[in-house]
């Protein structure tokens with residue numbers, strides 16, 4: 001697994017070489033970036049790999065220099081996790097990061113009932129317990145097999161039939177409530193895993209945005225978690241195809257338990273042409289309806 005960090009900021013074109021120098025001086029090799037000119041400023045987005053030599057502390061030092069020497073304060077950061085082919089082949093489980101390179105995979109919650117309580121007084125993250133079926137405008141599911149609704153996955157009738165046909169196991173379906181125009185309404189079902197995975201390994205990469213507030217003491221808000229890592233022996237006796245993780249995830253406001261899928265689940269999706277095989281969000285295959293599964297790492 002490789003962690004890449006992309007920076008994005010604007011600079012005067014004339015200072016471009018000096019900015020590249022700042023990176024190189026701190027031991028981060030970057031080449032001349034792709035120039036996207038806009039007025040007098042140039043968009044600058046170097047991407048580099050984080051490893052033992054290029055640590056995140058080093059990157060924070062680069063930001064300090066950029067601010068001190070060039071007055072650059074607004075630096076966008078984006079992390080990419082790239083997996084090797086072997087990691088895809090060996091992974092017994094996958095996280096599903098997207099069901100399409102398009103905002104249409106996210107559906108708005110139209111009034112599902114939840115009971116809410118404060119999880120962290122510091123950052124205000126809330127616990128959320130679902131009390132009713134999910135409420136969405138199902139007409140937006142047209143042509144899509146799986147959509148994401150505030151931490152939950154909702155499947156089309158066709159996908160439900162396929163999963164049953166392929167005898168995938170370890171989940172229940174709960175029909176959602178349609179809220180919206182009668183026309184275009186269609187049946188849709190929340191996928192509810194019936195098992196929770198054992199705890200994942202503590203070795204998981206934890207990052208944070210150096211340009212933002214430091215992470216909250218609850219260890220959730222402000223922390224960017226790398227791929228899930230599991231101990232092999234913990235997963236040895238696992239049966240089924242869909243699971244909740246033991247750890248909390250959050251969407252910035254609410255906590256939820258992430259859903260993980262078996263290797264076989266991913267294979268079924270690809271075999272039936274629901275999605276092409278996509279490896280990472282930079283994969284050229286990643287189109288508006290392709291599913292992005294990331295492998296969990298095993299140690």
Ligand SMILES: [Zn+2]
Pocket residue numbers: 120121122123124125216217218219220221
């Ligand atoms: Zn917190």
